[in-house]
Amino acid sequence: MIVPLADLRAQYRSLKDEIDAATVAVIESSCFIDGHNVDSLEVQIATACGASHGIAVASGTDALVLSLVACGISRGDEVITTPFTFGATTEAIALVGAVPVYVDVDGCTFNLNTAQIESKITGKTRALLPVDLFGQMTDRKILADIAARHNLRLINDSAQAIGALQNSEKIAHTGDTTTLSFYPTKNLGAYGDGGMVLTNNEEVAGMLTTLRGHGQTAYGYHEYIGYCSRLDSLQAAILKVKLNHLADWNEKRRKNADAYNALLAETARNKTELQLPRQEPGNYHVYHQYTIRHPRRSEMQAFLKHNGIDTKIFYPLPMHLQNAYAYLNYHAGDFPIAEQVANEVLSLPIHPELTESQIEYVAEKVREFCNQ
Numbered sequence: 432m433i434v435p436l437a438d439l440r441a442q443y444r445s446l447k448d449e450i451d452a453a454t455v456a457v458i459e460s461s462c463f464i465d466g467h468n469v470d471s472l473e474v475q476i477a478t479a480c481g482a483s484h485g486i487a488v489a490s491g492t493d494a495l496v497l498s499l500v501a502c503g504i505s506r507g508d509e510v511i512t513t514p515f516t517f518g519a520t521t522e523a524i525a526l527v528g529a530v531p532v533y534v535d536v537d538g539c540t541f542n543l544n545t546a547q548i549e550s551k552i553t554g555k556t557r558a559l560l561p562v563d564l565f566g567q568m569t570d571r572k573i574l575a576d577i578a579a580r581h582n583l584r585l586i587n588d589s590a591q592a593i594g595a596l597q598n599s600e601k602i603a604h605t606g607d608t609t610t611l612s613f614y615p616t617k618n619l620g621a622y623g624d625g626g627m628v629l630t631n632n633e634e635v636a637g638m639l640t641t642l643r644g645h646g647q648t649a650y651g652y653h654e655y656i657g658y659c660s661r662l663d664s665l666q667a668a669i670l671k672v673k674l675n676h677l678a679d680w681n682e683k684r685r686k687n688a689d690a691y692n693a694l695l696a697e698t699a700r701n702k703t704e705l706q707l708p709r710q711e712p713g714n715y716h717v718y719h720q721y722t723i724r725h726p727r728r729s730e731m732q733a734f735l736k737h738n739g740i741d742t743k744i745f746y747p748l749p750m751h752l753q754n755a756y757a758y759l760n761y762h763a764g765d766f767p768i769a770e771q772v773a774n775e776v777l778s779l780p781i782h783p784e785l786t787e788s789q790i791e792y793v794a795e796k797v798r799e800f801c802n803q
């Protein structure tokens with residue numbers, strides 16, 4: 432049996448008529464930048480995520496960069512973040528000239544360990560940039576409390592967590608900004624690049640709108656050195672069609688995760704090297720990834736590949752050990768949990784198009800590997 436890591440073609444086929452009509456309508460209108468599709472998508476996504484403003488931009492990375500700039504983060508400022516994430520998080524901090532300062536992660540949720548944040552705060556710290564990794568929110572209440580006590584900005588990288596909840600609160604409920612990515616394989620993916628910044632702060636929203644359009648406050652009047660970071664109308668039209676299905680897809684991902692949990696629970700109990708992902712109480716995890724741990728993960732990956740199952744390592748090397756960030760002078764051993772996790776994680780297929788028999792097959796092969 433073949434089990435792919437994602438199946439975007441199957442998803443397109445299930446929506447073909449709606450997507451085709453929406454894209455042709457944009458081309459017929461020939462309104463390719465801005466316009467009503469982008470405006471209404473911003474309102475719909477902001478509402479769905481608990482924000483009063485949504486500002487569509489060209490990518491999830493731009494959403495982070497523009498958030499940092501709009502929050503006044505600049506050269507020499509320190510931003511506390513996680514070393515175990517996709518590279519864009521640290522990159523955004525470095526691109527605005529600020530200094531990424533890491534705290535180690537929790538080995539069960541893979542999110543940053545909030546208990547270590549306060550020991551890293553210095554006179555230069557200006558912001559917290561946690562990541563809701565794999566679709567599970569970091570503890571917003573603790574983050575907001577630390578940010579308030581130390582007068583820090585809070586930017587949530589929710590690229591992987593659209594639709595997640597924590598104690599019934601949506602991802603953009605807390606913080607100065609919350610960022611999304613519409614990279615094609617994300618839970619809500621475009622047919623190209625795209626992103627959005629969500630905020631409840633009117634002033635920040637205005638600044639973001641100015642920044643994304645070359646820093647103009649009116650056409651031809653450049654108040655700031657800005658960016659060219661817009662979302663195409665075609666992508667907005669496609670995302671509007673797909674947004675109607677997001678809640679169902681996230682439910683399907685959760686059902687798939689429950690199925691893996693049930694099928695692998697006994698093996699994880701008996702073979703303690705196998706660790707299943709943990710959903711913290713109060714969290715509605717949207718399983719952008721279903722990520723297990725095993726000390727022989729590379730062997731497991733090869734075994735699954737041999738049996739037709741695609742898996743991926745998110746992520747193989749923590750940010751503090753990347754060549755690009757060698758200038759920060761971190762070393763192996765500085766964040767032991769992040770380093771161990773990077774050596775043991777493996778993400779199994781979890782996408783909403785999976786069939787029950789595919790899930791049973793993947794679980795069977797994982798059990799077979801663990802028992803050999």
Ligand SMILES: *Cc1c(COP(=O)(O)O)cnc(C)c1O
Pocket residue numbers: 490491492493516517519520562588590591612613614624625626
């Ligand atoms: C995908 C992702 C990004 C970047 O999004 P792009 O749209 O690819 O620029 C940022 N942070 C995290 C955690 C991501 O998963």
